[in-house]
Amino acid sequence: MQITEYWRSNKDWSKYLGKKGKVLSVSMMEVSASDQIELLPYAYLLVELEKEKISLMGVAHQEFKIGDEVEIVLRKIKKEASSEIICYGLKAQHV
Amino acid sequence: MNIKVIGSYIGQFGELWDKSLTDLIKEGVNGVLTDAQIFPSEIEAIFVANKAGGSFNEQRHLGALVSEQFSHFPPAMRVEGACASGGLAVVTAQQALLSGLYKTVLVLGVEKMTDVSSNQASAILATAASREKEYGSTFPALYAILADYHMHQYGTTREQLSSVVVKNHLHAFDNPKAQFHKKFTLEDVSNSAIVASPLRLLDCSPISDGVSAVILSSKKSNRKTQILGFGHAQDTLALQDRQELGKLVATQKAAKQAFNQASLSQKDIQAIEVHDCFSIAEILATEDLGFFAKGQAAKAIIKGQTTYGGKLVVNPSGGLKACGHPVGATGVKQIAYLSSLIEAGQFNLTLAHNVGGSGATAIVNILGRK
């Protein structure tokens, strides 16, 4: 992720942090983009919030199924190279 | 105006280490001109379908690259709609013919994917998704989400997903241009390594190199194959913004447009080439195109309804899964393949379906002889 792209994306965090929702659909990923290889396996989820749907990664070490209640938290979203900035983002975890 | 397919060519699909992007382009141009038996100078314009030459090959400006294969340098453009680039180029060509500006045009679809690592290829394919909203996903993960939903909502089973793959590999076995000539059992598919649950390695179409080309003309021709109608529809880029997860609305809309234009309905169609980038995509396609009721396609597929002797033949070429998926070439190959079946008298009315991303773009072409 480019730095400025990342910087723009974090304006959304406070809008979603702490929001709760239900898992609409989920896939457990065993193959990922190179940025996320160290985080495998992780879930990718489609979550229904109160007024909208959001798709996002699940937190490390948790598995999910359709219907699970989740809440949105801040976590690291990739393993960065030593010269790169640390990238944080929104993920879903079990309530 | 009648638009006919007056020439078609499909190159070998596979890992073509010896062939560069330019080699494939040259092969496609020569191949289709040979099949059409027309002079190169008759080509008035060129539409190049290619998803990501800029990323795979550090080569953009493909219109120029294809145009210079002709000594008269016809005007050319590249058309991109992610994995629907091929179908989109076919539609763009038809728009040009319908405008009356041109009478004979070339559509060439090409993708050279194997010069980058498979990790890089994966990342490039993922650009068909929403960068802002779908970070952390891969392309298989997005279709896996559709599969998870479909299985939960309609009871589609693991075995039924596998049956799509088994059938397509069976079809490809007799297609010399297909990437794979290997038959699988249901267990082979169901037990292959998980990529993004529930999708496994053998549910996913491969990384491929390949070229395909057709020549479309509004002039009189002895050729039988006519494009009877087309449809082009869009939906939200990201899955999270879709109204429904159980169907691809863009496919439904595009099919409706095409059937309308052609004044035909599903029962008239005998064979279809659909966009099976993943096994679940074929199930969704045959439902959303209207050939089976929602939630019913998977049962029909495993029962043999979508192969020879069934209700209709789906993906006689082997589809994306078994014939291969050089992304930009696929939508053009569908037209080329179906037209060759029509010219050979095997089918009269057929349909081609090409999708971009997780369903944000859908193209349907109905071709046959009336």
Add this chain to the structure above:
Amino acid sequence: MKNSKISKNRTGIVAYGTALPKQKVSTNTIAQSQGKNSDLAKSLGVVSKTVPSLDEDTITLATGAGKIALDRFLTNGGVINDINTLFIGSESHPYAVKPSGTIVKTALGLSNYLSMADLQFACKAGSQSLQIALAYVQAGMSKNAMAIGADTAQARPGDALEYTAAAGAAAFILGNEKNGDQLLAELLATKSVATDTPDFWRKPKESYPQHFGRFTGEPAYFKHVTMATKALLEEVNLQPADIDFCVFHTPNAKFPQQVAKQLGFTAKQLLPSLIVKEVGNTYAAASLLALGEVLDIAPTKSKILVCSYGSGAGADAFLFETTNHLVTQRKKYSSMLAEQISALQVIDLANYQKMRSQNEH
């Protein structure tokens, strides 16, 4: 009781929140991974410690605690843009240069008008943040302030510290209220000490801290905790018997018990604060988490004495008094610390080793 140093608008805690990773490992499992028996673990009095997930760090834990505090603050009528101060203390700030606090504040949606810095002073960086935040509010420079202590502590595998180096965060929102009853707990007094005592240190390029054995006991922990606590009690002219709860920094379960006894506190006064037994030593979060646990259970008008300790070395002592407002507000709280502790999932040896190696700085 001498109260001359406290302004007429009483200053104190208006909201608080805690965050722990979701998993813990038993000290027996750690002993196994070191190929040792469980004698050392027993002597430390710690049964398990929290282990952060692959995608957690000090910033994500601080955000989690901050969010709970913020939600409680807003529910109680707080205004988010009134929080114009944020200090975060940690030994494991993810960056050497770039503050953790700006990322936390972005996730929480705090105002851009913010006095903010990261602090380091070993395990007292969190309590020092608390004291600074209280000072901002007391001075009238900020209507509300937030202070966080957070750590994902690292220990060299095989080292004694591995048994206790844990992860967690605690956040406090401070305010100044005219009648003191809007506070959950009022600050009555605070006292800090600092000397140059090289008991425990880490240079920037080193992954793990060094510590100088038994020197970390009497001349370090005990000396500074005793100095600060005695000075605090002297200032407010109180005896340990006048205090309802005491909280001392928890490098293990033994040190706080010893210092409490030496200072004249009873085991009963100390007991609720000993979450270290299950959670481990959360370093800059430790005293603050323990304070959080006491606030979760303390009755109205309880005096709580807190004394942290930071290697290098120093200590911050505080005297708080709870209000009735705490007792009524608590009824609405979810995510209480005891709940978070009981929800911790035990991980086995293989998973512990995997998570530990992938969390290495």
